Amino acid sequence: MKTQLLKHAWLEFRRSPTLTRNIIQTILIGFLALYFVLLMIGMALALRPILEDVMPGQDLLIVTGGFIGYYFVTDLLMRYFVQKFPGLAVKPYLPLPFKKSSLSHYVLFRSLGSFFNFLPLFFLVPFFFKEILPTYPAAALNFALFTIGMVLFNNYLSLGINKYMAARSSWAGIIIVGVMLLFFLDYNGYLPLFDYVKNGMSIIFSSPILSVIPLVLSGGLYLFLHRFFKEELYLEKTQSQQNLMGANLSVDWFDRFGDAGKLMNLELKLILRSKRARAYLITSALFLLSPFYLVMMGEVFMESPYGLLAVGLCLTGMVGINHGQILLSWNSLHFDLLMSRGNTIHDIFKGKYYFLSLACILFFAISIPYVFLHSKILLYSAVMLLYNLGFSLFAYLFLASYTALRVDPNEGGAMSFDGFGIAHYLIMFPIMGLPFLLYLAGSTIGGEIGGLLAIVLPSILMLIFYKSLLNGVVKNFRSHRHKIASAFRK
């Protein structure tokens, strides 16, 4: 019986839409996974030479300990936002002669199959055998126990949080701001965070009792969750998150935009109340941290206009890339209503454009304080904001007027790619590459100012022709509307 469950789990994975719907996507996801795996293995092999170079004389185990501590905190955050947990999957088995207890074990066991649990192993295993075991035989066992324990602990903790706390997105903002603050304090030297973590880890690695704590905690969590699921399996399909903070937000001000404004409030509610749309928004918000990466990469990148352009793109363009790309697909479940009642097609596209523009502007406004981190970030994100309003958003509108795929906005999370077709992947290259090319062209003539103007002027030109562009999109959509509407019906 139990092997039957595992067999089904395997079939579900093999036949999942992400893997079977289109070949390009499967290959892309494969490459992405391979990239991360190689990155991890590479880090395991190269960490010692790099550290000896950057921090000579430091103890390898202790410094690595600091990084590992950071990793597990980041890992927990990432899981919290991104990891998907098998939940409803057991529903068809409930009326069948399976013991509730085995179903509960099954749910808990399946959660281990996540990529998040395998990824750190690609670093930990080679690193353990190459560096830790030969050099630190005394601490080796502690290191192994602690790291394995942390992987399990993070897995079950985020599973627990996921099942217990519905109010995920309200925490997201607080956590992001918290992390930004910590990074900032650390960077400016107000808070020697890394030293604390480093010292903490070196104490842990020298004590078998401390090292085993995560393992013990995960065991406890497992038992606790097992009991919880056994009792709650009936209620697995809990009510969706009505009491979520902000889920009832409605912006009357949108009504100023007339008929298009009615659809903008709908879009807002869609994002706040649909799992996947929310996850995409949070992913975009995570990119608000990108200036810190720039700073961490060092002077070379900080002073490079291309690095700054990339940061500008991350700050103001991610909502478009994440949410805007599958523009109409978000409405696929109620598209027939939008196509036949009251509003016109023009209203739909106008509402989408205004909504995305406001989102880009909002992201820009949030990132204004980065001017204190680096004086040029503000300028470059303003340039990229114009680029997004003038170019990227229209590219998404045009793409959506040709082709679209069905999406259930409440299914899947940040790592689901339903709704993305080949065209969506291909359009990314010109959209993300164009500003760099424009800058390159402009800067050969007029230096930095010339480069930036080469981006700004065409963007403004596009905005001047906003009306005709929008009409073009609508006209194009009208000739593809039946094909798109029927794709949304499946």
Place this chain on the structure above:
Amino acid sequence: MIEINNLRKLYNRTEVLNIPQLSFQKGEIIGIVGNNGAGKTTLFSSILDLIQVSAGSITSKGNDVSQTEEWKKYTAAFLDEGFLIGFLKPEEYFEFVGKLHNLTPSTTMEFVQQFETIFNGEILGKKKYIRDLSKGNQKKVGLISALIGNPELVIWDEPFSNLDPSTQLRVRGLIEEHSANKTFLISSHDLNHIAEVCTRIVILDHGNIVKDVLRSEMSKEALVEFFTPA
């Protein structure tokens, strides 16, 4: 109101609808009956310009529905869940639809509250999203939403299915009550309801109109007889 001429719809070279001529007048209650695959929903979708017809034309008040969007202002339909917005609460959904017809939220809610007997206390003020409602309650939300904004043409696909017996009768009452200034176009597998509420009955079979009669010309028994397997 609606004029259909030489309408044909093919899916992969199989003809699913072929209507040389059909027109609906203002104030009619038209019942479309037919077994599965007769083309009822295809006909409705064509009138709403949701699918591309293979040939022919459909006009609403003289305007081709595939060329203009004016008809969207006075036409309301509920064919299936594709017309509901799952992540909204019923009140928000009603208000949204009301706004599409330029009604203020309070006007819309005032209008909707008169259907409380149909909602049976399970829809308004429940703080549930539509996607979490039962099939029957979703249907109620969809049917009522199609009356908001005083549309001139109301299209309901199988309005009686999934509803409890009392609500089915109440929905029938609704049709009669609102028929004075509206055209109703409904389909159903329930011959009783069709025979008793519709002023005109159109029978479809494999995409063809096999009967198009006034209620006075066809008794309920004759209708049942028509569908009795030989």
